[in-house]
Amino acid sequence: MSGSETVKEFQVERDIFSDYIQSRGLRHTGQRDLILQTFLSTEEHLTSEDLYGLVSKIDPTLGLTTVYRTLKLLTEAGLAREVRFGDNKTYYEHHFNHEHHDHMICTECGKVIEFFSPDIEALQDEMADKFGFRPTHHSLRLWGLCSECQAGNLISEPAAPGAQPRVRVRTAMH
Amino acid sequence: MSGSETVKEFQVERDIFSDYIQSRGLRHTGQRDLILQTFLSTEEHLTSEDLYGLVSKIDPTLGLTTVYRTLKLLTEAGLAREVRFGDNKTYYEHHFNHEHHDHMICTECGKVIEFFSPDIEALQDEMADKFGFRPTHHSLRLWGLCSECQAGNLISEPAAPGAQPRVRVRTAMH
DNA sequence: TTGATTGCAAAGCATTTGCATGCTA
DNA sequence: TAGCATGCAAATGCTTTGCAATCAA
Helix, strand or coil: CCCCCCCCCCHHHHHHHHHHHHHCCCCCCHHHHHHHHHHHHCCCCECHHHHHHHHHHHCCCCCHHHHHHHHHHHHHCCCEEEECCCCCCCEEEECCCCCCCEEEEECCCCCEEEECCHHHHHHHHHHHHHCCCEEEEEEEEEEEECHHHHHHHHCCCCCCCCCCCCCEECCCCC | CCCCCCCCCCHHHHHHHHHHHHHCCCCCCHHHHHHHHHHHHCCCCECHHHHHHHHHHHCCCCCHHHHHHHHHHHHHCCCEEEECCCCCCCEEEECCCCCCCEEEEECCCCCEEEECCHHHHHHHHHHHHHCCCEEEEEEEEEEEECHHHHHHHHCCCCCCCCCCCCCEECCCCC
């Protein structure tokens, strides 16, 4: 939007990260900046390994360990959220300024559909209330077949787990 | 109930396992029997390691690997269900003749509350429908503080993860 | 200067696999 | 007897940790 060549994108997120770093007495580094930028530049669900693949193209000296540590940091800062889809890997998605949502995971092609239902949320709170339970966060996941895979079900053979790219389907929510 | 000394308990489950074994061309073994019996004799959420600890007391020669393999088998046979509570371990719970339910996990004491809401289930199906998604199974977990830990929150120090026994709270459902 | 950060290698941890031996059908 | 099951050890895959060198404040 601005004509400046300076990277101005994700300024809000960068400020949040900056504040978090200062509040904890930590330090700004080029690696952390690059990892944050790269993380914010994609809308995919990424593992540390995935993100490492991306940042490596820009800075090949950056280590996988640093990505692990920084994604943890981003999560603590409220910028990222950990998600698991059942393949024993930790994925990260944007958290700041992203509405809470749940996931449907296609067990055939690996596609992930994000959805949100205020009614379900309300009922969850209601249930928690019944048990005097005060929820801090939750996770709802549905596994099954997406519409495409239901259609092609008789023809296609099952994909090897992880062989397909994990597609993030953005949807009109609510 | 019967006066016989013979183990007659869990006969239905044993038959199911037996049928499953035969249908797949597998074999009955003392190890599998013992593991099934022991699994059914407790109402806890158990890891393979946990169950290994229990069966070892009866048959110290039985290997951890066999427990892993047998719990997988029981899951395929529909007698067990895998659950995860966020500590990167796979827990198993009874599945046959146990109604589907979801979990609230206390992040302070590790207590697990089982609950079921037909309304939530219905809304989930409704959401899935909207996306042409055909769900096969799902998982809903709420993390937070149970009523006891809310009360004692100011006094008690956080328990070391895994230090507390994982309590299974049975509740009136619906 | 001081202590946080990094990257590498090694360790951890839950789980799986290879393989020789044992046992069920 | 054939081949499934077992148990051990080793391998795996993801993630964390120890540590010496580096770098931000």
